[in-house]
Structures are given as structure tokens and as C-alpha cells.
Amino acid sequence: MTWACPVCHGTDAATRWTGLPTAAADDLRPSSEQFGATLAATLRCGSCGHVSLAAAPAEEVLAESYGDTADPVSLREEAGQVETARRALAVAERFVTPGRLADLGCWTGSLLVAARARGWDVTGVEPSRWASERARARGLDVVTADLHDLALPRGVFRLVAMCDVIEHLVDPGAALATVRELLDPQGALLLTLPDAGSRVARVLGRRWWSVLPMHVQYFSRASLTELLRRHGFDVRLVTTHAKVFSLRYYVERLGGYSDAVARAAVGAVTRFGWAERLVAPDFRDRMLVVATPTAADAAA
Numbered sequence: 515m516t517w518a519c520p521v522c523h524g525t526d527a528a529t530r531w532t533g534l535p536t537a538a539a540d541d542l543r544p545s546s547e548q549f550g551a552t553l554a555a556t557l558r559c560g561s562c563g564h565v566s567l568a569a570a571p572a573e574e575v576l577a578e579s580y581g582d583t584a585d586p587v588s589l590r591e592e593a594g595q596v597e598t599a600r601r602a603l604a605v606a607e608r609f610v611t612p613g614r615l616a617d618l619g620c621w622t623g624s625l626l627v628a629a630r631a632r633g634w635d636v637t638g639v640e641p642s643r644w645a646s647e648r649a650r651a652r653g654l655d656v657v658t659a660d661l662h663d664l665a666l667p668r669g670v671f672r673l674v675a676m677c678d679v680i681e682h683l684v685d686p687g688a689a690l691a692t693v694r695e696l697l698d699p700q701g702a703l704l705l706t707l708p709d710a711g712s713r714v715a716r717v718l719g720r721r722w723w724s725v726l727p728m729h730v731q732y733f734s735r736a737s738l739t740e741l742l743r744r745h746g747f748d749v750r751l752v753t754t755h756a757k758v759f760s761l762r763y764y765v766e767r768l769g770g771y772s773d774a775v776a777r778a779a780v781g782a783v784t785r786f787g788w789a790e791r792l793v794a795p796d797f798r799d800r801m802l803v804v805a806t807p808t809a810a811d812a813a814a
Contacts, residue, residue: 517557517568520686520731521741524561529568530732531556531720543585543728544621544678545763547770550720551727564737565710567730570684576730577641577660580682584644587763588622594758594792595624599677602755602802603629606673606704609750609804613672616696618661618689619679623649626656634673639664661689668695675704680738681731690745697807703747705803706755710734712799723770724799735801747805755802762789 518525533552555568571579588595602625612633617625620638622645629636638656640646649656657665661683674693680686693703708724709715711734715722725732733741739749765779783789 519559519562519564520566521564521737522559522562524559526560527557528560529555530558530565531725543583545585545587546726546728547767548727549723549770550725552725552729553727556732562737562740563734565732570730573662573684576684580641580660581643583642588645589648591759591763592622592624594760596628597758597792599625599628602677602704602706603632605751605753605802606702606804609806610672610700610702614670615673615675616666616671617675617677619676620649620656621645623652623654623656625675625677626654627652637666639666661692664692666696670698671696672698672701673704674701677704677706680705681707681729681733684730686731687741687745690742690747694746694807699807701807703805705805707733707801709799709801711736714797714799722799723767738803742805746808748808749803749805751804753802754796754798755800756794756796757800758792758794760789761791761793764793764795
């Protein structure tokens, strides 16, 4: 089958990175440190510059893998995840006031916890059975399902969040079409994701820490803006998005480059009593995007 760009549908492309032919379900966990490993070679579109897998896994294969995914490290880092979400919601609330919120791909529900505390009426959808069970244990309304099996009411959500989700999707345009149906006329979409056009990404190439087995798409600000435009959204804001994690978490990720360095770094921050300190370094290689339905579409 001929490759077509998921953003502009162009077919002219050049190889960006070669990759791994297979991956286990554990490789899809959020705290993976397999930097530089992709499920297949990646191609850069000659028309819009978007990068994606040359041969994406079948939807059912990904759905099965994500359904099996678990990541106990996430439990240890929930305080930072809630703070990351709180900061993202504060940005989104410049454009919308609290109402009904749907978090698609909500993982263990940290954004829902933060949103509930800010007055939102929250609902989540998560394909991982392990993560959705944890979310429900936090008292959250979360359905175990993937984005192709949504049973949410249409036209009622003031905010739909997809945080670290769209880069995992084989057909991100179809997901945006679904989001468009979920939003109320004054609603907004909140996206957070890696920025493949950032300086850090360009300098590190395939050794960038967001080149990972679970990522199917590698968006730049330009390619994401184009995808949103094609699916009836106006981009209202694009800014950087630093994640809040423990210092231990960040130094553990050095294992993607050197296990010995990671072990030494973890030992050092533990000895100094800094391991659980929350930090949010902004490498400017992640983006937060707020988009709203185009005026013509919203009025229709």
C-alpha cells in the first residue's frame, strides 16, 4: 500500500529514521526509555514536513497492546502529573470556562483529578485496563475503551483534552473529527505532545527522548496546525509544555543513553535527599495547543 501523509495526504516522502520491526506491550508504557526505537522506518512528507511511521501497526494490534499496558512508575509520579495538568488547565481556561470535560486517553486520571478540583464535570476514556482501573479507584468516571469505540454524548463538552495521545494514533485526523462532534459550540480542544520541530529534536535526531516505540506521528507546530485547520479547528495558542516529575524520574530516564550514568545519577540525588523533589525543566521540545472550532463550522 502506498504511504500517504496523515496530515496533507501527500505521497512524496523521504526516509527520516529506520526503526525496530517489533515491540512488546511493555515498550508502550509512558515511562519507556527506549529512545531512538521506532516500530518501523519513519518518513518525512515532502509537502508539509510531517514525520510518521512508513508502515503503521494495524489499529487492532495497537488497541490490544494499549489495553495490556501498565506502568507502576506512573503511580509514584501522580503528584507531578496532577500539577502538570493543573498548569495546562489554567492555560485552557483562558479560552473556556469550566463545564463538561472529556479526557480522551486519560491514563490514570491525573488531569481529571486536577480538573475536578477546578470545578469541571469530568469524564475520561482510557484503553489501558490497568490505568483505567487506577483512575476509577481515584473516584473518577472513566470508561475502558479506545478512541474508535466512544460512547460519549455529542455536542456537550466544553473542553476535550488529548494529552500525549495524538502522536500515538494511526489516523489522527479521524480522532479530530470525533472531537469536533463532542464539543459544544463554545468548546475547545486541549492538546499536549512532543514538538518534533523543536531545536532539541533537530539537534538530537533519532536520539531525542521522544523518539519512542509507541509514537506513530511526529508533529511539528506547523504540521499540527495544518492538521487542525483541515479538520475544522482554529489554533488559538501554541506554547511550550514542561512536565512536572520527581527529579528521580528525570535522572532515571538517562537510562535511555547509559544505564551506568542513570544508576549513578539516581544514587546521587537519593544521597542528597533530592529524589522526590518535583521539577519541571522546560526543554522547549513539547507543545501545548488550544484550538477551537472554526467560526463558520461553529455557527453551522
